[in-house]
Amino acid sequence: MSRRRRxxxxxxxxxxxxxxxxxxxxxxxxxxxxxxxxxxxDAAALFALALLAQDAGDDATALLREVITLTPDRxxxxxxxxILLRRAGRVDDAVREYxxxxxxxxxxxxxxxxxxxxxxxxxxxxxxxxxxxxxxxANVGDAV
Numbered sequence: 001m002s003r004r005r006r007x008x009x010x011x012x013x014x015x016x017x018x019x020x021x022x023x024x025x026x027x028x029x030x031x032x033x034x035x036x037x038x039x040x041x042d043a044a045a046l047f048a049l050a051l052l053a054q055d056a057g058d059d060a061t062a063l064l065r066e067v068i069t070l071t072p073d074r075x076x077x078x079x080x081x082x083i084l085l086r087r088a089g090r091v092d093d094a095v096r097e098y099x100x101x102x103x104x105x106x107x108x109x110x111x112x113x114x115x116x117x118x119x120x121x122x123x124x125x126x127x128x129x130x131x132x133x134x135x136x137x138a139n140v141g142d143a144v
Contacts, residue, residue: 043074064084074104113132
């Protein structure tokens with residue numbers, strides 16, 4: 001997904017979140033119609049806020065960790081957390097997040113790409129080549 005599209009989705013989600021929870025102080029916890037917490041909706045809202053924070057250059061690590069806690073089977077939060085960890089110099093932690101994302105979604109092209117960047121910077125070119133090849137194969141599905 002392009003940065004422009006991701007930002008549009010994030011702004012839309014943030015607007016929905018603010019409209020749905022106007023006047024609610026503290027952490028937002030949307031609920032389903034029965035009044036019970038809805039972890040999927042919570043995670044989607046938090047992920048949208050994390051993307052906004054990330055695009056603004058703010059540290060979204062805590063938000064992404066909370067999203068992962070709510071929906072541990074989703075790859076995208078792991079990939080985004082890996083990006084933030086790599087930027088912070090925590091490369092080994094970033095690799096673990098990318099590998100988790102790939103395990104959860106073998107078609108996560110962004111995780112392969114970012115993993116390839118790390119391997120290339122470390123000089124482990126065979127691993128970088130494998131990651132880049134997987135990235136290309138994952139993108140072929142996006143192009144169809």
